[in-house]
Amino acid sequence: MRTTQFHLVTRKETPQDAEIISHQLMIRAGMIRKLGAGLYTWSPLGFRVLRKMEAIIREEMNASGALEMLMPAVQPKELWEETGRIEDFGGQLLAMTDRADRDYFFGPTHEEVITEFVRDEVSSYKQLPINFYQIQTKFRDEIRPRFGVMRSREFIMKDAYSFHLSEESLDETYRLMEATYTTILDRMGLNFRCVLADSGAIGGSGSQEFHVIADSGEDAIMYSDESDYAANIEKCAAVSLISQRAEPSEVISVVATPNQKTIEEVSHFLDIQAEQMVKTLLVKGIDGPVALVIRGDHQLSEVKAAHLPEVDSPLQFLDDKAVRELTGCDVGSVGVKDLNCPVIVDLTVANMSDFVCGANRDDHHLTGVNWQRDAEFQQQADIREARAGDPSPDGRGRLKQARGIEVGHIFKLGDKYSKAMNAVVLDETGRSQALQMGCYGMGVSRLVAAAIEQCHDENGIIWPAALAPFQVAILPMNYQKSVQVKETADELYKRLTKAGYEVILDDRKVRPGFMLSDFELLGIPHQVIIGDRSLDEGFVEYRHREKMEKQKIERAKIFEFLTQQTCL
RNA sequence: CGGGGUAUAGCGCAGCCUGGUAGCGCAACUGCUUUGGGAGCAGUGGGUCGGGAGUUCGAAUCUCUCUACCCCGACCA
Numbered sequence: 239m240r241t242t243q244f245h246l247v248t249r250k251e252t253p254q255d256a257e258i259i260s261h262q263l264m265i266r267a268g269m270i271r272k273l274g275a276g277l278y279t280w281s282p283l284g285f286r287v288l289r290k291m292e293a294i295i296r297e298e299m300n301a302s303g304a305l306e307m308l309m310p311a312v313q314p315k316e317l318w319e320e321t322g323r324i325e326d327f328g329g330q331l332l333a334m335t336d337r338a339d340r341d342y343f344f345g346p347t348h349e350e351v352i353t354e355f356v357r358d359e360v361s362s363y364k365q366l367p368i369n370f371y372q373i374q375t376k377f378r379d380e381i382r383p384r385f386g387v388m389r390s391r392e393f394i395m396k397d398a399y400s401f402h403l404s405e406e407s408l409d410e411t412y413r414l415m416e417a418t419y420t421t422i423l424d425r426m427g428l429n430f431r432c433v434l435a436d437s438g439a440i441g442g443s444g445s446q447e448f449h450v451i452a453d454s455g456e457d458a459i460m461y462s463d464e465s466d467y468a469a470n471i472e473k474c475a476a477v478s479l480i481s482q483r484a485e486p487s488e489v490i491s492v493v494a495t496p497n498q499k500t501i502e503e504v505s506h507f508l509d510i511q512a513e514q515m516v517k518t519l520l521v522k523g524i525d526g527p528v529a530l531v532i533r534g535d536h537q538l539s540e541v542k543a544a545h546l547p548e549v550d551s552p553l554q555f556l557d558d559k560a561v562r563e564l565t566g567c568d569v570g571s572v573g574v575k576d577l578n579c580p581v582i583v584d585l586t587v588a589n590m591s592d593f594v595c596g597a598n599r600d601d602h603h604l605t606g607v608n609w610q611r612d613a614e615f616q617q618q619a620d621i622r623e624a625r626a627g628d629p630s631p632d633g634r635g636r637l638k639q640a641r642g643i644e645v646g647h648i649f650k651l652g653d654k655y656s657k658a659m660n661a662v663v664l665d666e667t668g669r670s671q672a673l674q675m676g677c678y679g680m681g682v683s684r685l686v687a688a689a690i691e692q693c694h695d696e697n698g699i700i701w702p703a704a705l706a707p708f709q710v711a712i713l714p715m716n717y718q719k720s721v722q723v724k725e726t727a728d729e730l731y732k733r734l735t736k737a738g739y740e741v742i743l744d745d746r747k748v749r750p751g752f753m754l755s756d757f758e759l760l761g762i763p764h765q766v767i768i769g770d771r772s773l774d775e776g777f778v779e780y781r782h783r784e785k786m787e788k789q790k791i792e793r794a795k796i797f798e799f800l801t802q803q804t805c806l
Numbered sequence: 807c808g809g810g811g812u813a814u815a816g817c818g819c820a821g822c823c824u825g826g827u828a829g830c831g832c833a834a835c836u837g838c839u840u841u842g843g844g845a846g847c848a849g850u851g852g853g854u855c856g857g858g859a860g861u862u863c864g865a866a867u868c869u870c871u872c873u874a875c876c877c878c879g880a881c882c883a
Contacts, residue, residue: 250844251818251832255876275875329807381807384876500882517883538881555881569883596883623881716841751843769842779842 239708240731241744245282248756258454260690261386263699267760269686276383276391283760284686286707288394291682292373294425294704295396302418304369304398309351311375315341317350321658330378332391344377349655349677352399356673357661363403363671366663367411371398373682387683388643389456394682402674403665405652412444412650415678419448419646426685427702428692431640433459434469435647436541445649448680449642452691459642460624464635471639472541474624475631479533480589488592488606490575496601499570501534504603508594511535515594516587518572520556520564523548523580527556527564531574531583531615533590536622543621548580571596573604574613581615588618643688644681651675699761700783708742709804710734711762715750715769726778726793727768733797739804758783764803766796 247268256262264270269284280288296306315333318324324331332344345351352370360368373396383391398415402408416432423430428450435447447470449459461468469475498507505512515534520527521543528548532538544551561569564578573596574581587593588609597604607613624631626639656662656673665671686705693700703709712734714720714727731743742762744753750769757765767779767788777790780799791799 247816247833249817249833254818257877272875381880382877503882519881519883540881553881555883561883572883719841749841749843749845751845753844754842755844767842771842 239740239742241742241746244742246746246756247281248759250755256386258385258388258691259694260388260454260687263690263694263759264386264687267699270387272386276380276389278387278390278392278683280683283707287686287701287705288683290705290707291426291685292394292396295422295680295682296373298418298422298425299371299396299398302369302414304371304400306372307370308372308374309345309348309355311345311377312342313345313348313351315343317354318343321350321655323350330380332377332379346376346378347395347679348372348374348397349399349651349675350659353655353659353661353675356399356401357656357659360401360661360673361663363663363665366673367400367402367407369398369400369411369415369676371396371678385454386687388687390683393684396680396682398678400676400678401656401661402676403663403671405674408650408652408674408676412648412676415648415676416446419648419678419680422680423448423450423645426689426704428689430645431459431461431468431642433461433642434473436470436472436545445647447642447644448646448648450645450685450688450692451640452643452688453641454691455641455643457642457644459640460626460637461640462630462632462635463638465630465632467630467632467634469624469631471623472539474637476536476539476585476620476622476624477629477631478585478589479628480586483589483609484591486591486606486608486611488608490604490606490608490612492597492599492602493605494601495571495603498601498603499568504594505534508603508605510594514592516574516583516590518574518577518595520561520569520572520579522550522554522556524550527560527579529572529574529577529579529581530621531581531587532622533584533586534594536584536586536625539621539623542619546582546619546621548582548617565598567596567598567600571598571600571602573598573607574615575604575607576613580617581613582617582619582621583615584622585618585620586622588615643684643691645685645688646678646680648678649676651677694761697755698759701761701763703763703804706740706761706763708740708762710739710741710764710766710800711757711760712741712743713753713757713765713767714744715753715767715771717745718747720770722773723768723770726773730766730768730778730796734800737797737801739800764800766800 249266252262253265256265268281270278273279334342376395377392380391383389400411430448430450433447435445458471460471460474495504498504501512501515512534516531519530540553543549544553565572591608592606594605628637630637653672661673662670690699712727712731714723717724734741761783763783765781772779776793778793778796779788780791781788
């Protein structure tokens with residue numbers, strides 16, 4: 239490809255409303271352009287990268303035995319009524335109506351469609367196990383799309399759905415998909431981690447996420463420094479930090495804490511550590527309010543709390559008025575003693591003694607509070623967020639924290655959808671059995687952004703070999719005027735192209751500095767600089783985008799040299 | 807969904823307060839010079855000032871309204 243025949247529109251200035259580096263670089267390199275909130279056009283340059291991602295995914299999915307297919311992006315509403323997931327997805331569903339006033343959703347995912355397909359197509363255990371996948375445009379009406387294609391509303395996703403007679407067979411395919419995802423991300427040259435995950439709105443029993451490690455990642459992931467335990471912070475078990483509850487040593491007493499409401503204020507006012515306090519959080523439950531109690535220095539895990547059967551999901555805090563009705567005081571003075579609602583305490587809190595909490599009376603707290611003697615709880619549960627430094631839940635090592643971009647998620651769905659939609663097969667004995675199901679997603683467009691987050695420097699993108707839109711860039715200096723430069727560049731271009739390389743030759747009439755910095759921005763891995771100065775001595779120059787030092791290569795040997803560098 | 811902000815040429819912005827029919831930089835186009843690190847000079851094209859309504863002799867500017875986009879928040883206890 240010659241740049242004058244291609245569509246190359248770069249920008250030297252950072253776009254104003256791009257916050258993260260991948261978004262900035264994708265705009266500057268001209269890979270994407272925004273059409274509307276969370277909607278992006280992929281230019282020919284960006285699309286080349288997207289296709290590279292897809293090709294790797296497709297190859298590995300096919301190699302795993304999965305079968306590619308294509309489902310409609312538009313789905314009838316009735317299908318979603320069968321599984322009752324309309325509420326789960328809520329406002330994320332883009333609803334539309336056709337001329338006959340029939341209701342549709344633009345698919346955010348395809349469990350319903352594939353299950354509908356399978357219930358008609360698969361009737362015998364002999365057809366199992368089977369794994370279908372597609373690479374397709376999805377739409378989720380995010381509350382707040384941001385970061386370019388990282389969190390867009392329309393996006394491209396590879397989604398796979400496997401079907402089984404037994405849980406063992408599901409386990410097998412699930413592990414195969416885990417291995418396949420690992421191969422895919424390895425081939426892309428990305429630094430990633432597979433972590434235990436919460437299964438969210440999709441539902442099901444087990445799930446793992448694949449995260450590309452990057453400081454700009456929207457998720458926090460926890461991992462052990464000694465074992466291979468790793469989990470999304472939403473899922474990471476937070477163990478009790480106190481192994482055994484000590485006997486009470488203090489007398490319970492009421493202290494005045496005028497205008498001291500937050501943990502920080504009260505602990506400072508009383509000159510105690512936040513670890514000696516508990517926070518009593520009042521939330522809406524299935525049968526009226528529920529109190530959730532965590533240690534003063536801990537964070538509530540909203541995901542874990544919402545999973546408790548007694549608690550409404552999604553989690554909703556009581557408003558100030560409801561708090562006063564229940565406790566007779568302001569939210570800043572709520573405590574565990576004589577609370578007129580069920581009390582669920584975190585595992586650490588269950589073992590605390592002589593602690594401080596609100597007195598359920600404005601501007602007062604209690605000190606020296608002890609369980610059993612002064613207050614009761616109905617249940618203990620893991621409801622806090624794990625923290626770096628906590629013991630790893632598998633008992634080996636301590637937890638560390640990193641930021642990750644979720645690019646893949648695999649789930650064991652079990653029979654949740656097959657039961658709801660009556661997808662059954664006959665087993666060996668002729669009995670009807672609900673299908674076991676797995677689902678495996680991978681965000682293709684997000685992967686492009688994630689790769690850039692991980693692979694860039696101050697001058698632009700540094701594409702990993704497998705993802706680059708072009709492998710080799712030929713950068714001739716004064717191509718328009720110098721005959722020897724033009725001939726050398728054209729000849730190399732012809733030879734490389736013929737040999738099957740993806741080459742871009744910059745034949746624009748631009749100044750050298752402009753051209754060189756453009757290709758630093760674009761991140762093409764192998765760059766050959768051809769100019770009169772070195773050509774007069776019989777050389778051309780080579781540089782790799784990552785290292786950037788120029789090497790002189792004999793003009794006659796450059797083709798062989800590139801062949802070795804690129805290992806095509 | 808709540809709060810705040812913005813909307814003027816492809817991009818980034820000024821002009822608005824104090825109404826008089828639109829400007830700067832970059833980009834684009836033409837010509838000449840230059841040609842190994844974001845060139846110089848001269849010239850050219852491009853905007854119903856987000857949409858609608860109102861006030862006025864006259865509105866980018868004042869008023870109302872709609873829309874779009876951006877940012878913050880939705881974990882005080």
